[in-house]
């Protein structure tokens with residue numbers, strides 16, 4: 478399932494500022510020389526706190542559309558969509 482945003486005020490569907498908080502668990506790898514790299518990162522939680530339109534600057538008019546990914550070979554039909562206001 479993928480999420481799409483749409484600004485109901487100006488019709489923008491492509492440019493947004495998204496403020497989110499993430500909780501992750503990562504495997505940090507240090508060399509003996511002290512160099513650091515992140516080898517694996519697992520996202521435990523990813524919560525979008527606010528979405529602001531880059532065009533008109535409004536955050537109160539953003540619509541979230543959750544689209545169910547089409548399954549290959551599935552017959553054409555109305556897409557399952559749910560729309561909710563943030």
Ligand SMILES: [Zn+2]
Pocket residue numbers: 484485486487488489530531532533534535
């Ligand atoms: Zn807008």
